[in-house]
Amino acid sequence: MAEMNMAKAINLALLEAMTKDPKVIVMGEDVGPDEGVFRITEGLYAKFGGDRVIDTPLAESGIIGTAIGMAIYGMKPVCEIQFSGFDYYNYHQLESHAARFRNRTRGRLTVPMVMRAPYGGGIRALEHHSESREAIYAHTPGLKVVIPSGPRNARALLHSAIQDPDPVIYYEPKACYRLFREDVPETMETLPIGKAQVVKQGTDITLISYGASMRATLEAAESLEEEDGVKPEIIDLLSICPLDTDTIIESVRKTGRAVVIHEGPRTCGLAAEVIARINEKVLEYLEAPVLRVTGYDVPIPYFSKEQAYLPDSDKVLNAARKTLSF
Amino acid sequence: MPRKPIELPKIEYLSILNEHGELDKELEPKIDNKSLIEMYRYMLLARRTDERMLLMQRQGRCGTFPQSSGHEAISMGSIFNINKNDWHVPAYRELAGLLWRGWPLEHILLYWNGFEEGASPPEGVNDLPVCVPIASQLLHAAGIGMAMNIEDRSEGGKKKEKKVVMTYFGDGASSEGDCHEALNFAAVFNAPVVFMCLNNQYAISVPLSKQMKNETIAQRAVAYGMPGIKVDGNDVLAVYQAAKEAVERARKGEGPTLIECLTYRVTPHTTADDPKRYRSEDETKEWMLRDSLPRFAKYLETKGVLSEKERNALEEEVDTQIKAAVQNAEEMFKSEALLNPLNMFDHLYEDVPPYLQEQKDELRDHFKTKGKDWSNPQKKAQTPASSRQ
Structure with missing residues (x-):
């Protein structure tokens, strides 16, 4: 057991998933040497290098669109959209493509990817940095949406999301990143997606x-x-x-x-x-x-x-x- | 069939007043003394305001904000070429231009302190507010330009001087799809838009070399079929000259221009950013020596336009202006008219629909149970005067 906050627990899940599965790729804006604006990708660039921790050009649609390509090819991209307020740029790629490939190819092509994004208010952020629009994704057939509430379930849910065969939206309540600490077990845990x-x-x-x-x-x-x-x-x-x-x-x-x-x-x-x-x-x-x-x-x-x-x-x-x- | 090269326009780089304050006399734009002082004044006002806001942010008196220090020459050199009837579509580091266009300093302070009122353009100012999402404002600029063309043609197209739109974006923004779409729309529809790219070489932590493989952003203009030029973005004279030519073209009906202004983000991305994580302090220090303000001051002094003594007096004047605005804004932060949470429902649509009125009543009742009655008519907050002198 180790006590940690949610930011650290999400970071731990990424580290564990990348260590376990070489196909897991982290990509997004400032996820490399800067280690993410909320430091969620801390240590990953140093450990796994630029091929697996990719600082992309500034283009959310580009991030999600190329991740779809990677996922179809066989990778497991875990994309970070810096703030959920910017994921409307890539909504088209999720709605029209990520959510549909399995269905339109009758199961031949699948998109096992994760979009992580900090969402929600309460941190005195600037405009477009505090929205809570998970319902849009829940309303998009073909996507799964999970939202953790604490360190332990954050780590377990992220593992489940990464292991899931379909695209998963993983929204992180940014107000909880460093709000409290909790015991997180040594062994890797998952939580079944679809279970409260x-x-x-x-x-x-x-x-x-x-x-x-x-x-x-x-x-x-x-x-x-x-x-x-x-x-x-x-x-x-x-x-x-x-x-x-x-x-x-x-x-x-x-x-x-x-x-x-x-x-x-x-x-x-x-x-x-x-x-x-x-x-x-x-x-x-x-x-x-x-x-x-x-x-x-x-x-x-x-x-x-x-x-x-x-x-x-x-x-x-x-x-x-x-x-x-x- | 032989292979043969296709001739494409060459991209120029323009510098007039270099980092040592040395002037290329042949290229020196003709700007009258009064205008030169005015340009310097707004650059200084923006710089001092930015520095003041940083102090306030560190003291918990201002929210997170993107600093504009180091970008004054780009904003001021370009905006100075447009008139009241023209339009200004900023990104978020055009503080000098916003103040010059007539935004009260108080609006700037209100906006970055979490008050929507700060995003409301003052009466008669043809500006859109600051745009936090990246590159999306460029499409609005293109649209305004297209509308200007349609309006102009509907009036017989006889106007000799067409209106123009001046818009801004960063090097990071150049990667967004919206940027491509805006440039292409503006070119296809011959929209009178000047696209000013603030190439400060960093999109938060991502350096330009990881953002794009092309040598310049300006060369993309060639691909869209519009003129493009790269200028020293810390040289207000070069920015002025390039923007002046672009505005003249747009006014004659010759369409959009892309101007890449090379600078460096000497500050963190925002007050929440720590550049030590991704770049060397030496690199930043080196660029600080190329600051636009000292070289412009030296130019003005050498030219006999603004002596050191006059400059100091101007600095004092600007500081007094900022002090008064901060005081005024901080009074506004405490005013019940601005703090009233019930006003979150008032501006979503022209009228408040019944379901929203119900939610408003619900929130009002919620506050009443806590002993606070926001429904009492509050005094309307006074609109502060323009910061334009």
Whole structure:
């Protein structure tokens, strides 16, 4: 066991994956000697050299497009897009090509690649550096989307993403990079993509979240227990697509109440999908309407007001109490 | 069939005032004394503002921002050739040009301190705001130029002096697809756009040699079918001259030009960057000796346009101006009108649709439970005066 933060855990996963499989290639802007603007690729260029840790020209579409070619040829590219706010440049390559090659070639050509990008607000960054648009990718058939919430699951999920036979979007909650440390086991772990984790068992209400919003969710859960004597069950989705319907409905069947929390915009956000599945499968078990605490349907404000935009424990607590007293 | 070479235009390099302040008299552009002082003033204002913002950032009084120090000659030498009716489409190191165009210093400070109000161009200023994503602004510049042509033709095409667009991008941006598309559109549609490339040789940590294999960025102009030239980007006279010729061509209806300005990013990429990780300090020091400001000051002094004493007085004047603007901006940072989080809903569409109004009410009620009522009508923040003197 070693204690580390999420940035270090992601770095460790890259190091392990590259050591284990010579086909794993890291590419992106400033991932080489600079070791990434968040230092996620620390030590990799020095260890593996410029053929496996590639500083590309400044072109996101170029990065993802060439990674698709590499993946089809047999490599396992792990691309870093510097900030998720710049991955719209390469969305076309993902939507029109990475997501479709397997389907249009009836399984003959596949694209086993990973796009990593730091996403989300809360670090007082400049414009275009704080978005949370995972729903776009979840809405793109053919892509998988995973989002870790802590060091241990970050390392395990990245291994799963790299080993996955299909393109995986791996969004990193940048606000959590150095927020806390956690024990990470010596042996390499994976987590099945498409499986959520029940991080806390409870009986009265299900709180469903992922990524950076897990912090606000856990904090609110603590208040619910201490102040209201309520036993919340907490689900960390981890995998945004495929979504783990079973774990969600099993919990809601037990609690009869749920709140879904994420920082991306509300309309067509992940909460909408989660609630739709709850309605489809366990409507008769519900004691109250399922509420959602999300970012608003506006671009995340510049940093002077970003905290008002983000879900915080107060907002989660309010929603949970409303659900409980329905 | 014999193989035969295809003749292509040659690419020139232009330098007028070298790093030692030596002047090529034959190439010296004719600029009146008042204009020369004005150019120097805005370069200085940008430099001092940038330095001041760096101090503020280190003190936690400013957000992360990309420094513009070292890029003043490119911005000022080019922008000085356009008029109020023309358009300015910046990237993010054109501080001198923004101030000269009439953006209040307070807007600059607001923008980099996390207030959207700073990105709002002042009334009557035909500028787009700073563009943080890379190269995408170039397509907007091409589009504005295309619209100018369409408007001009719809009016009979009789205008002798056409309007122009001045736009900016970096060497890193030259790798983006948007850059290619913008240059090609501008060429195909003969758009009156001057593309100013700030080649500062680094895209964060990636040096030019890893960015491209061509010797110059300017030579790409040949491929698009427009004139291209490379100039010393620390020589404000060379930038001025090249931009002047490009603007004249555009005004006559002869289309776009690509100007590559060679400089060096003497500062980190942004205040969050540490260049020691990827380049030697000696390299940076060497380029600092080629700074545009001292050589321009020496030129002005030798020419008898601005004595050392006058220069010092100007510096004091500029510093006073910055001090007042910082004070004003810091008052604005505290004003409830700007801090009101409910204003995040007000400008997304012309009207606030019902679902968004519902979210706005929800956030208002949320703050009320915390004892803060943002719905009270707030005094509107006063728009500061232009920094143009």
